[in-house]
Amino acid sequence: MSLPTTGRQYSFPELGSYNNLVVQDVPVAAPKANEVLVKTHAVSLQFRDLLVASGAYANSQAFPPNLVPCSDMAGEVVAVGEDVKQWKRGDRVSANFLLDKIYEEHNADIIASALGGARHGVLTEYRCFPAHSLVVIPDHLSYEEASTLPCAALTAYNALLSGFEPLKAGDTVLVQGTGGVSIFALQFAVASGATVIATSSSDEKLSVASKLGAKHVINYKKTPDWDEEVLKLTNGLGVDRVLEVAGNSTLQRSLNSVKISGSVDLIGALGGRVNVPPVDVVGPSVYKGLKIRGIFIGSVKQFKSMNKLLSGNIETTRPIIDKVFPFEEAKAAFAYLESQGHVGKVVIKVNE
Incomplete structure (x- = not known):
């Protein structure tokens, strides 16, 4: 099956407000040797996303231009690089918030791997991730539910x-x-x-x-x-x-x-x-x-351990989602989060 050539993606031409978000078609890059191309199914929002949008988050002046926002996602593997052995097409995955935080310790370089800030984020239909940054999502969770795990959970x-x-x-x-x-x-x-x-x-x-x-x-x-x-x-x-x-x-x-x-x-x-x-x-x-x-989020190792807890306590720990917005209404999702009327998580459905 051939890979997609373009996909929709949100970005900030300039920070200051989530109303500055623009959506456009962008080329889909093939994965490098140690990368995995993932089709994003769902993205969940967090308070940090509002701070990033407003320009109030720490070191925002060092963010990449035309920043793609958001850090929390769940999706499906559609291609793997030639050196990747642990992932295959069709795997259901989430990326860790800090792409390079494999174990509990972290340093300045690991902090600089944060999605939706120091690195471009996940509010996009397709994105390549380092193979080491991904975890399998629990079988009993939908993509929308699994998208809430990387930061909040x-x-x-x-x-x-x-x-x-x-x-x-x-x-x-x-x-x-x-x-x-x-x-x-x-x-x-x-x-x-x-x-x-x-x-x-x-x-x-x-x-x-x-x-x-x-x-x-x-x-x-x-x-x-x-x-x-x-x-x-x-x-x-x-x-x-x-x-x-x-x-x-x-x-x-x-x-x-x-x-x-x-x-x-x-x-x-x-x-x-x-x-x-x-x-x-x-x-x-x-x-x-x-x-x-x-507490600064967690590691890939902790993510895997947490997923065992989720799978062993299915009903007690099922993610609470307040509202799901379509991809086209991303700004409305940000506004709803800002209103603080929610209980649990606010999610954007990116792909079916």
Whole structure:
């Protein structure tokens, strides 16, 4: 079967807004000796994609011109380079967010392999990937579901199950909000036998969290001192783990909520970086003997391990997709993500 010669692709002639996105037909490159050509079926969005689009993401001045956005995809192998032995036509795959992060350690060169930023991303019908950057997606997942794994799921897995001390049954976990990372963290914690406390500003979203297995939910609009509520729910001890996705805007309360010798995983800054209160990290960290760890996605090795967890807990860990947009409505998908009305993930269907 002959390869396609052209495919549709989104790119940014200039950063500043997702409304600057343009779609055009581009040539499809044949894979090099150690590459795999993949037909993209689905792309999921994350908060980082909004930052990249606005030009607010770190080192955006160093991004390649006419940047192709987005990092999270699932697709089908359509051709392999002459030196590639581990992949064949028809394999269902996802690419790791950091193309060259095979194991847990990373360096500046590996960070520079990030899709949808330092490297062109995946909002395109066809793309070549290094053979080492791909993983097989679980058989029970659709392409749309599998597209949610590279960032949101793997970040949650890295935080809870591949850190200083893997989560265990009986632990208590605090998750913030109902975005992609937090929902996956909730699901992985439930699958591990842990107790989950979830926060959100929406009772409707908290209802979803409860259905997914959260034992306790807190509306932080109605209970602004939610850290005090966490302590009440844990008999004054605090939780074993906190997944901090909002950043400095909530970090002080997270530090208050975690128990002595507990862990805080720093994942994002959804609460913004401007006009946020100062945080005393040193005091409570030293006094409580806390383990604080920054989480930057995960490795190919972790991705493969996570997929075993997904396949062994099919219903508990099935990805939650809020809405799927057609490829032609990519800008609408970005706008919907920006509205923060979603629970779980927002996905763009690229190819049938």
